[in-house]
Amino acid sequence: MHASEQVAKKRSTTYPLDVLIIDNDKGFTKKCVETIESAAYTVVNASTAQVGLGVAETAHPRVVIIDLNTPGSNGLEILQSLSETEPTAVPIVVTANATVDSAVEAMKHGAFDFLTKPVAPEKILETVRRGLNLSSLRKEAAGAGAETDTSKKYDLLLQGLDVLGEAYSIGIEKKQLLDELAYLENEAKYHAESLGQIKRKERAILDIRDDLAEVDAILRKYDFQKNSLIQVLLDVQESFRWLPRHILNWISGRLNIPIREIYVIANFYEAFSLEPRGKHTIQVCTGTACHVRGASETLIRISSTLGIAAGETDKDQVFTLETVHCIGCCALAPVVQIDSQYYRDPSKKQLDKIVKTLKKEEGEPCLA
Secondary structure (H helix, E strand, C coil): CCCHHHHHHHHHHHCCCCEECCCCCCHHHHHHHHHHHHHCCCCCEEEHHHHHHHHHHHHCCCEEEEECCCCCCCHHHHHHHHHHHHHEHHHHHHCCCCHHHHHHHHHEEEEEEEEEEECHHHHHHHHHHHHHHHHHHHHHHCCCCCHHHHHHHHHHHHHHHHHHHHHHHCCCCHHHHHHHHHHHHHHHHHHHCCCCCCCCHHHHHHHHHHHHHHHHHHHHCCCCCCCHHHHHHHHHHHCCCCCCCCHHHHHHHHHCCHHHHHHHHHHHCCCCCCCCCCEEEEEECCCHHHCCHHHHHHHCCCCCCCHHCCCCECCCCEEEEEEEECCCCCCCEEEECCCCCCEEEECHHHHHHHHHHHHHHHHCCCCC
16 A cells, blocks of 8 residues: 555545645655644645545545646546545645646636745745635534525635735725625626626626636746736737726736736737727728729628627627728728628628528527
8 A cells, every 4th residue: 555545544434534645747746745733733644646536535634735737647537536525625726738728728727825935944835824724614514514694604604704814914004805705706897898798796706706716827937927918918818808997907916917018018909909899800802903992882791780889899898890091901801800700791691591500510500
């Protein structure tokens, strides 16, 4: 039997293990174990996924630190297994090869936090402490069985006290914290309304929370460096297809850059959009050759089909309609570009078929 399994089984006879590390990076795990043990927490390291999951089933760890590239399985599979066998355990993902996609996927699979190696010892300990607090709350909730609305309220109060305590520890007063939360709540409402969407408060707040978590994953990739601002904005533009106000304000705070400077850059570069854009862009050429051959009638036909005017995006954010001075295909005039495809004066029937096909690809409802 692996040594780490023996240690875990021995400890689990009296209490659950505090922290399990599933990682074969000897340098990182040595530092991690030393840091965690210095705070009087119990910790065991497993170098493979198989051993780690075996330890988890026996020792019932409260926090599990997982490397995405652990031998024997990828980190996402470990997260999935943990969610089924140890639902109260709090997973923390670490990796030396962070990407936005891997961070988002890890969070979707239940990761509490996503850290990029090398990680400072104090950051490891801070994250573990927060994970242990959350694990305690999960265990209390699980032990209580089916929760009533009242019990949920008191669980939230406990979490609120935990957050408030952390706020005081870093010099944030309660009023400031509540003001910031109220601001984010208003931003969630503004964002939903700006997209023409009506959402329940909790849904709007959770959506904006997911947005900000995704932006944090992008910022983390660049180590929250101020000089990475343009690249951060490019990544945000690629992920969201535009630069929403709440995200720009979040970046401003995270990087400590005045919001006006961010707007100057966002307005200067054509690669950035401060308005919602669809997943598909339809461009109608209005250059001389296209204009004299009926580009105006083509634009009216497309506008009627989509139900939007030039410069607008439909309410489902599937299509953005634009006019351009020249596409460079004068021989096809009047020409329309839809994403990377070119069409010569598409008829109403052709347009209906194209729109229906693209909506189907995006999972949007289509009328027959």
